[in-house]
Amino acid sequence: MAALAGLLATRHETTFAEWGPDVVVPVPMHWSRRMVRGTSAADELAAALAGRLGLPCRASLRRAVATRMQNEFPVDQRPGNVAAAFQVRGAVRARTILVVDDVCTTGATLAACGQSLLAAGAAAVYAAVVAKVDRSSDTGDD
Numbered sequence: 001m002a003a004l005a006g007l008l009a010t011r012h013e014t015t016f017a018e019w020g021p022d023v024v025v026p027v028p029m030h031w032s033r034r035m036v037r038g039t040s041a042a043d044e045l046a047a048a049l050a051g052r053l054g055l056p057c058r059a060s061l062r063r064a065v066a067t068r069m070q071n072e073f074p075v076d077q078r079p080g081n082v083a084a085a086f087q088v089r090g091a092v093r094a095r096t097i098l099v100v101d102d103v104c105t106t107g108a109t110l111a112a113c114g115q116s117l118l119a120a121g122a123a124a125v126y127a128a129v130v131a132k133v134d135r136s137s138d139t140g141d142d
Contacts, residue, residue, distance in 0.1 A: 004130045005048030012128065016053060019126045021098035024050035027113055028063040028086070045130065046100035053098075060090045060097070061113055086116040093121035098128055105133040 009016070026046035043059075050057035065085040099113050104127070114125040 002048045005045055005052055008045075008049055008128060008130055009052035016098070016128075019098065019124070020096055021053070021055060021126065022095040023060065023092075024053065024055050024057045024098045024100055025060045025113075025117075026057070027099060027101040027109055028059065028061045041102040042100060045102055049098075049100055049128065055098075058090060060088060060092050061086050061099075061116065062089050083112055086113050088116050088120035092117055094123050096124045096126070097122050098126050101127070101129050103131045103133065104129040 024046050026040065026042040029040045029042065047057045063085055064087040097117055099110060099117070101110060104110060110127045110129075114127065117125045
C-alpha cells in the first residue's frame with residue numbers, strides 16, 4: 001500500500017495542498033468483516049498516505065452496521081445499503097477531512113461517510129481513492 005499511497009500523493013500533490021486537510025480518515029470496515037479478512041486496505045492506504053502528506057491518520061469513523069457487500073446490490077440500491085452505516089467517533093468539528101478508500105464504484109460509501117462527518121461538524125470532507133470503477137459501459141444489471 002505504501003507504493004500506491006506514494007503514487008496517489010505524488011499525482012495529486014497540488015489538489016491535496018488546495019484542499020488543506022487536517023486529518024486523514026480511512027473508510028472503516030465492520031469488525032466482523034475485519035475478523036474474516038484480517039486487514040483493511042483502506043486502513044493501510046490511509047496510514048501510508050497520511051505519512052506521505054505529513055498528517056495524522058485517525059479512525060474518526062466506525063461502521064456501526066454490518067452492511068452487505070455493495071456489489072450484492074444494483075447501483076441504485078447501494079446508497080440505501082450504507083445510508084446509516086457510519087458513526088463519527090472523536091473530534092471532527094471544524095476540521096477538513098480527507099476520507100480514503102481503496103476503490104470507488106458508485107461513490108455511495110464515500111458519500112455516506114462524508115454525510116456523517118459533515119453532520120458531526122466537519123468543515124469540509126474530501127475523498128481519495130486509488131481506483132475508480134469505469135461504469136461507462138454498464139447496463140445497470142450488476
